[in-house]
Amino acid sequence: MKVTGYGDECRRRWASPRWRVNVRLPFFLLLAGFCSAPMAAVAGRTVRGSLPAEPRQLPIAYFQQSPAPEGAPQAAPQHFTLTPEQRARAEAWARIGDITYVAGLLLAIALNLIFWLRGFGVGLRNLARRVSCRLIVKCLVIAPLFVGATALVNLPLDYYAGHLLERRFGLSTQTFASWFGDWGKTLALSIIAGAVLLWVFYGVIRRSPRRWWFYFWLATIPLALFVMFIEPWVVEPLFYKFMPLADSQPALVGRIETMLGNAGVDIPPPRILLMNASSKTTALNAYVSGVGASKRVVVWDTTLRALTPDETLLVLGHETGHYVLHHIAKEFALDEGVLLVIFYVGYRVFRAMVRRFGARTGLEGEGDLASLPLAILILTVLAFLASPALNGISRHYEHQADQYGLEVAYGVVPDPNAAAARAEQTLGVIDLAQPDPSRLKVFWLYTHPPVEDRIRFENDYHPWTGGRPMEFVRGSR
Ligand SMILES: [Zn+2]
Numbered sequence: 001m002k003v004t005g006y007g008d009e010c011r012r013r014w015a016s017p018r019w020r021v022n023v024r025l026p027f028f029l030l031l032a033g034f035c036s037a038p039m040a041a042v043a044g045r046t047v048r049g050s051l052p053a054e055p056r057q058l059p060i061a062y063f064q065q066s067p068a069p070e071g072a073p074q075a076a077p078q079h080f081t082l083t084p085e086q087r088a089r090a091e092a093w094a095r096i097g098d099i100t101y102v103a104g105l106l107l108a109i110a111l112n113l114i115f116w117l118r119g120f121g122v123g124l125r126n127l128a129r130r131v132s133c134r135l136i137v138k139c140l141v142i143a144p145l146f147v148g149a150t151a152l153v154n155l156p157l158d159y160y161a162g163h164l165l166e167r168r169f170g171l172s173t174q175t176f177a178s179w180f181g182d183w184g185k186t187l188a189l190s191i192i193a194g195a196v197l198l199w200v201f202y203g204v205i206r207r208s209p210r211r212w213w214f215y216f217w218l219a220t221i222p223l224a225l226f227v228m229f230i231e232p233w234v235v236e237p238l239f240y241k242f243m244p245l246a247d248s249q250p251a252l253v254g255r256i257e258t259m260l261g262n263a264g265v266d267i268p269p270p271r272i273l274l275m276n277a278s279s280k281t282t283a284l285n286a287y288v289s290g291v292g293a294s295k296r297v298v299v300w301d302t303t304l305r306a307l308t309p310d311e312t313l314l315v316l317g318h319e320t321g322h323y324v325l326h327h328i329a330k331e332f333a334l335d336e337g338v339l340l341v342i343f344y345v346g347y348r349v350f351r352a353m354v355r356r357f358g359a360r361t362g363l364e365g366e367g368d369l370a371s372l373p374l375a376i377l378i379l380t381v382l383a384f385l386a387s388p389a390l391n392g393i394s395r396h397y398e399h400q401a402d403q404y405g406l407e408v409a410y411g412v413v414p415d416p417n418a419a420a421a422r423a424e425q426t427l428g429v430i431d432l433a434q435p436d437p438s439r440l441k442v443f444w445l446y447t448h449p450p451v452e453d454r455i456r457f458e459n460d461y462h463p464w465t466g467g468r469p470m471e472f473v474r475g476s477r
Contacts, residue, residue, distance in 0.1 A: 075418075076421040104157055107153070112377035116374045119362055142198060166281075171431075173282060200216065200219050209366060217339060228328070240275045241279075242275050244270050263408045276301055283302060286316065290328075315405070391446055433450075
């Protein structure tokens with residue numbers, strides 16, 4: 001599980017199938033294992049990428065005007081500032097993203113409704129029964145067929161939103177073969193996760209028809225922790241290569257260590273990694289993932305190329321904030337709280353629906369595997385309704401990480417406020433951040449505060465000028 005990429009601010013769960021560096025993978029993996037599109041689509045947090053078909057007009061133009069040599073102080077933007085062309089492009093990207101997001105959501109709802117009402121679930125259950133009477137075997141039969149059918153129906157939209165559009169907007173550098181390979185890997189992971197979840201879900205319902213929502217929730221905790229733990233070692237390397245940042249950037253890592261040392265915290269250099277994002281994207285980002293022994297900070301190579309060292313330190317300051325403030329664990333705990341509510345409400349709705357419509361649609365009860373499309377339909381709607389809570393939690397920690405980044409960089413970077421605002425501006429331009437998202441959209445979908453808000457905060461937060469204490473960093477300065 002990752003906490004938060006630095007630059008991505010809006011999650012489009014259904015819009016893009018490609019593996020996305022994302023914050024709450026295990027959480028959504030749990031929801032998505034048997035949900036609509038392959039899990040990464042659901043987990044997906046947008047970090048948009050890269051260069052492409054209309055070859056990177058925007059990035060190149062930006063690079064030319066932007067990175068200044070170190071030491072030449074650049075003015076910090078007071079606002080998120082775009083040229084008319086940049087603005088038009090970012091707004092077009094946002095508009096089309098909204099459409100594909102809504103289309104994906106409606107498709108997931110319609111598909112599961114049809115699967116349920118037209119007897120696809122009953123057909124799968126009957127097939128599985130002919131194979132075995134053991135639940136685990138039945139789940140191994142149903143998961144690939146159900147997840148595979150869902151993925152195939154979603155494929156055109158995934159291809160359009162996740163590949164074609166990204167290339168058209170100069171965000172993706174992937175070939176179709178590479179994209180399709182990622183799609184296949186994601187599908188395989190979704191089938192594995194789906195089979196496990198299916199088995200646990202129906203096993204629990206059959207044992208405890210009235211309290212399954214609680215026991216299933218309890219079971220998701222170790223499952224999610226396990227996935228969070230292995231994800232950086234098993235899942236991420238399927239999509240990208242990672243190497244210690246110190247191998248290629250020893251000077252930068254030296255400055256990071258100085259920065260963290262001042263704050264009295266320690267992240268071993270092998271835990272600060274460089275990811276070859278440029279193999280697939282032009283987008284900029286960095287993130288924190290893993291738990292315990294697998295916890296690490298990852299920075300994309302694209303970010304290093306587009307930002308000055310000072311700006312990069314601010315991005316890494318933000319990420320180390322997630323790391324040292326234990327945001328993964330805290331966010332996980334809060335997300336699990338939301339999940340408990342989702343499961344309880346889901347239990348009530350599921351039970352009522354099966355009682356009311358079960359006989360007419362061939363369901364033999366809640367524990368009948370044929371009820372899978374109905375269960376996913378309910379889960380999809382509830383996950384959408386819970387988005388504001390989940391994303392509100394995320395935005396809170398993102399804001400905290402921004403503040404931490406400024407505090408930890410103070411005394412190491414000459415003007416942390418200016419460097420942070422410049423980094424934010426560059427990330428916003430290259431990642432096509434929407435300049436003026438509606439408050440409703442931010443409330444519902446944004447995992448990060450909007451760029452404009454972040455730049456304003458990054459300019460305004462400087463307790464050191466007034467001699468006030470810092471909130472998170474109490475170093476020896
Ligand atoms: Zn973050």
